Amino acid sequence: MINFSTFKETISNSNVASWHDYLVKAVDSRYQQYTHGELDQWNQLVASLPAIKTSETELSHSVTIKTNDTLEQAKIFDLKQKLMQLHPWRKGPFQLFDIDLNTEWRSDWKWDRIKPHLADLSQRTVLDVGCGNGYHCLRMAGENARFVLGIDPSQKFLAQFSVIQHYLQQPNTHLLPLGIEDMPDSMGENSFDTVFCMGVLYHQKSPIHLIQKLHGLLRKGGELVLETLIVDGDQTAVLVPSGRYAQMRNVWFLPSTDALELWLAKCGFRNIRTIEVNQTSTQEQRATDWMTFHSLANYLDPADNNKTIEGYPAPKRATLLANK
Secondary structure (H helix, E strand, C coil), X not given: CCCHHHHHHHHCCCXXXXXHHHHHHHXXXXXXXXXXXXXXXXXXXXXXXXXXXXXXXXXXXCCEEECCCCCXXXXXXXXXXXXXXXXXXXXCCEEECCEEECCCECHHHHXXXXXXXXXXXXXXXXXXXXXXXXXXXXXXXXXXXXEEEEECCCHHHHHHHHHHHHHHCCCCEEEECCCHHHCXXXXXXCCEEEEEEECCHHHCCCHHHHHHHHHHCEEEEEXXXXXXXXXXXXXXXXXXXXXXECCECCCCCEECHHHHHHHHHHCCCEEEEEEEEEECCCCCECCECCECCCCHHHHEECCEEEEECCCCECCEEEEEEEEC
């Protein structure tokens, strides 16, 4: 599913060219930990996708792939069946020929909120940590980034990205099945211009360690885009759920924006600013035909949507920018 020859060709024109061998070895090491039966299944699925000629793509306002060919219903049915084997589809949406792949998250809404605040991504080398199926990576490519690398250890997310890439053929955008722990602590002068980390911090047992890692992956002057769950309060406010939070087991720390700005400063970042705070709505995160499991509406107190079913403040997310 990973085209390493294209990866080598495109990374060679980026700031992080010298890290090619390191990243390939990290992927090899990760593959040793995988259940290879599942990985083989996804590889076979991608190889069996119906042949459809792409005539037009759009990444600046959406992720849309079109064809000028008249598609037989049998071919569309076959593609839908293969896509559904990768259920649940969390991040999106994608418009894939005649298929409206309506994912759980309206990830385009998040992108539209933060994009006006970002440094121009044109010709930048970009890393997206915890990228899921790569939806935002493709939107970054739509902003003319020179090289986009998404990392996420999930085999299924890699398969979903591979399906989209099978038809999109976006040469400078790649997803590697790696976690933040697989990345170097510091990349020195050969670092990324922009690092995104969205929806990851609250899953970390040591959020300070994650922030330090992100600092080490950026060049001097580079920009961090950090999005995470937060709570209201001053610099001392941090929620540590005693059990689940909105039915998620692995939520460790939800700081206030003031606390998070302090954490970033203590880790060496400057020019720190909170650019948006948004309470997640049940229109932005919901069950769909492509994600039929429980979603946000099932995790909120039915008598008070400002609380989770555990009694904590309902999910609120903030995006912060900072420079190294």
